[in-house]
Amino acid sequence: xxxxxxxxxxxxxxxxxxxxxxxxxxxxxxxxxxxxxxxxxxxxxxxxxxxxxxxxxxxxxxxxxxxxxxxxxxxxxxxxxxxxxxxxxxxxxxxxxxxxxxxxxxxxxxxxxxxxxxxxxxxxxxxxxxxxxxxxxxxxxxxxxxxxxxxxxxxxxxxxxxxxxxxxxxxxxxxxxxxxxxxxxxxxxxxxxxxxxxxxxxxxxxxxxxxxxxxxxxxxxxxxxxxxxxxxxxxxxxxxxxxxxxxxxxxxxxxxxxxxxxxxxxxxxxxxxxxxxxxxxxxxxxxxxxxxxxxxxxxxxxxxxxxxxxxxxxxxxxxxxxxxxxxxxxxxxxxxxxxxxxxxxxxxxxxxxxxxxxxxxxxxxxxxxxxxxxxxxxxxxxxxxxxxxxxxxxxxxxxxxxxxxxxxxxxxxxxxxxxxxxxxxxxxxxxxxxxxxxxxxxxxxxxxxxxxxxxxxxxxxxxxxxxxxxxxxxxxxxxxxxxxxxxxxxxxxxxxxxxxxxxxxxxxxxxxxxxxxxxxxxxxxxxxxxx
Numbered sequence: 079x080x081x082x083x084x085x086x087x088x089x090x091x092x093x094x095x096x097x098x099x100x101x102x103x104x105x106x107x108x109x110x111x112x113x114x115x116x117x118x119x120x121x122x123x124x125x126x127x128x129x130x131x132x133x134x135x136x137x138x139x140x141x142x143x144x145x146x147x148x149x150x151x152x153x154x155x156x157x158x159x160x161x162x163x164x165x166x167x168x169x170x171x172x173x174x175x176x177x178x179x180x181x182x183x184x185x186x187x188x189x190x191x192x193x194x195x196x197x198x199x200x201x202x203x204x205x206x207x208x209x210x211x212x213x214x215x216x217x218x219x220x221x222x223x224x225x226x227x228x229x230x231x232x233x234x235x236x237x238x239x240x241x242x243x244x245x246x247x248x249x250x251x252x253x254x255x256x257x258x259x260x261x262x263x264x265x266x267x268x269x270x271x272x273x274x275x276x277x278x279x280x281x282x283x284x285x286x287x288x289x290x291x292x293x294x295x296x297x298x299x300x301x302x303x304x305x306x307x308x309x310x311x312x313x314x315x316x317x318x319x320x321x322x323x324x325x326x327x328x329x330x331x332x333x334x335x336x337x338x339x340x341x342x343x344x345x346x347x348x349x350x351x352x353x354x355x356x357x358x359x360x361x362x363x364x365x366x367x368x369x370x371x372x373x374x375x376x377x378x379x380x381x382x383x384x385x386x387x388x389x390x391x392x393x394x395x396x397x398x399x400x401x402x403x404x405x406x407x408x409x410x411x412x413x414x415x416x417x418x419x420x421x422x423x424x425x426x427x428x429x430x431x432x433x434x435x436x437x438x439x440x441x442x443x444x445x446x447x448x449x450x451x452x453x454x455x456x457x458x459x460x461x462x463x464x465x466x467x468x469x470x471x472x473x474x475x476x477x478x479x480x481x482x483x484x485x486x487x488x489x490x491x492x493x494x495x496x497x498x499x500x501x502x503x504x505x506x507x508x509x510x511x512x513x514x515x516x517x518x519x520x521x522x523x524x525x526x527x528x529x530x531x532x533x534x535x536x537x538x539x540x541x542x543x544x545x546x547x548x549x550x551x552x553x554x555x556x557x558x559x560x561x562x563x564x565x566x567x568x569x570x571x572x573x574x575x576x577x578x579x580x581x582x583x584x585x586x587x588x589x590x591x592x593x594x595x596x597x598x599x600x601x602x603x604x605x606x607x608x609x
Contacts, residue, residue: 099163101171102128103135105142107155116143119155121162130166144173165533165570172570267305268531269599271348271592272297273339274310274318282342287325288579289342293590294318294327296574301333303534303572305599307606309335309344309380335606337384340376343585345458346399347377348592351436352406355389355598357381358397361419364454384605388598395432396420400456400589401445402437405463406530409494410437413457415445441489444481446474452519458588459521462528464535465567470497472526497566499525499559518549520582525559527586529593535569536587538576545578 105121112118119142123135142164144155155176162176272293275282282289293308300306308329310318315336320328341347347360360374361367380386396419404410412433420429434440446455460472461482471482479498486496521527522540529536537560540546541553556573564571574587594602 099128100130100166101126101135102161102163104159104161106159107157108139109157110155117154118143124159130171140171142171142173268533269594269603270300270304270306270529270531271344271594271602272306272308272590273342273344274308274314275342276311277314277317285579285583288577289585290314290317291325291327292577292580293342294325294329296587296590297329297333298327299572299574300536303570304531305603307333307335307602309337309339311338312336331609332607335602335609337380338376339380340373343400343589344377344592345589347374348399349381349389349598350397350399350402350404351389352404352408352410353438354436356392356432356436357389358392358395360398361396362398363419384601386598386601388596392432394424395429396423397433400458402433403458403461403463403469404437405466405469406532406593407466408438409490410440411443411457411461411469412440413445414442439489441485443485444478447478454584456521456527456584456586456589459524459527459584459586462526462530462588464528464530464563465569467493468495468497468566470499470526470563470566472499472524495566497562499562518582520584521586522546522549522576522578522581523551524581524586525563527581527588529587529591530569531593533569535563535567535571536574537563537571538581538587539573540576540581542575543577 103121103123104125104127105123108120108122110117110119120139121142122139123137126135129135142162160176162173164171164173166172274290274293275286277286279286297306297308308318315334316322317325318329318334319331346362349355349357357378360377361370362373381389397416398419401413401416401419402410410433412430416433417426417429424432430440430442443457443461445457446460448455460474461469463469469486471479473479474482483496486494521538525537525539527538539553539556539560540551541556543551560571560573576587580586
């Protein structure tokens with residue numbers, strides 16, 4: 079669910095949301111303010127079952143955000159009581175799920191049919207003063223796997239040491255105040271790196287403005303949930319930071335990094351891997367060999383010049399990011415087209431072993447073929463992991479789809495749940511000829527062309543773009559897909575409006591994004607902050 083996709087979800091979904099949430103509170107909605115992008119609710123926390131990093135919320139009035147009504151996702155709350163589970167980001171609270179709790183005589187009416195039994199038990203012990211209760215001692219914890227409960231991150235021992243330092247160091251008071259001023263949200267974020275097209279790049283000249291404006295908006299959105307940096311050359315940077323007024327959207331300097339990267343599908347040629355990071359050789363079958371080599375050399379120079387470590391070089395194997403789909407943890411799907419690209423270089427067995435060293439468990443699946451007018455489909459356009467063991471698949475050529483099912487069953491058995499996204503009315507065989515979601519160009523209409531991180535799933539939506547309306551896309555279709563994806567993952571689902579200039583070129587959230595963690599992420603973030 080993205081920033082509050084629905085209210086009154088079923089009990090199972092809401093229980094899981096409470097388990098995996100940063101905060102769970104019984105709140106009274108006082109007022110709301112609506113902007114173009116979100117609704118800002120002012121709520122009073124009557125009782126706190128779980129708080130972010132131990133932050134004291136009881137009795138306080140705070141802001142709680144959700145997507146605007148006009149967005150593909152959003153929750154409208156009246157001025158009454160709710161039980162809300164959500165996540166924290168920086169200094170703000172957001173909604174994941176909510177449950178209407180009618181009041182009677184100033185207390186929650188636990189007889190309401192909307193309140194689940196395990197929630198009733200907790201609310202029956204509600205304290206009039208609303209004193210916060212540790213989640214680990216509440217019935218919420220009893221209904222949740224212990225690994226899903228997030229514990230407060232502030233350390234009591236650290237506070238005692240700082241108080242001791244207060245006796246001997248004048249500046250210790252400042253440290254104590256800083257520690258007490260706990261920011262809402264987890265400290266560790268995934269870094270997502272994008273590369274803007276050069277103003278001189280003729281390949282993207284026709285759509286330079288819409289592509290770059292989309293990347294700027296996407297980086298802004300990513301920085302609300304994770305961390306993101308946009309790389310551009312010195313001729314393009316002025317368009318991004320506002321010195322040149324060609325673009326309507328701009329980025330602050332700390333989200334920009336100057337470097338020469340020769341293509342924008344950064345995921346295809348950047349280091350890959352989950353178990354271990356590996357920089358494979360990049361070759362694009364649709365380009366001249368020299369053009370592919372120049373793009374590959376540009377990322378290698380960037381890595382070497384900036385001393386970005388945490389990966390190893392594999393100079394014998396050609397592997398393009400679009401031909402591998404991973405879950406970010408320990409398994410991946412590999413397109414069988416990779417064998418043809420490495421013919422004469424290494425044997426199939428050696429190739430699979432090398433890929434396993436980077437991704438863990440590997441399943442070889444057939445590459446997608448042209449289908450209903452779509453050409454040059456990427457593997458990561460039609461297949462994506464939304465959770466460790468949940469794989470979604472867009473409608474494919476029936477023969478290819480059957481082979482994917484067979485390979486997944488042979489290799490994974492019940493280890494991975496394969497969810498096939500429905501067509502307009504669910505009858506694929508009958509609906510194929512008239513279904514715009516199958517016959518459109520590029521990856522337009524393919525909700526599986528998404529980007530997943532450890533905590534979020536960024537899903538492309540198409541119904542908010544006027545250019546897509548005449549082709550049959552709608553916000554209702556977007557909502558249905560977002561809710562379907564949300565039911566199969568415990569991550570928050572975030573909708574991303576994708577313009578037609580992006581998807582018709584085959585550009586996707588995944589192809590544009592290089593996901594970086596660890597020391598490499600710290601180095602790149604530091605470079606951006608210094609620039």
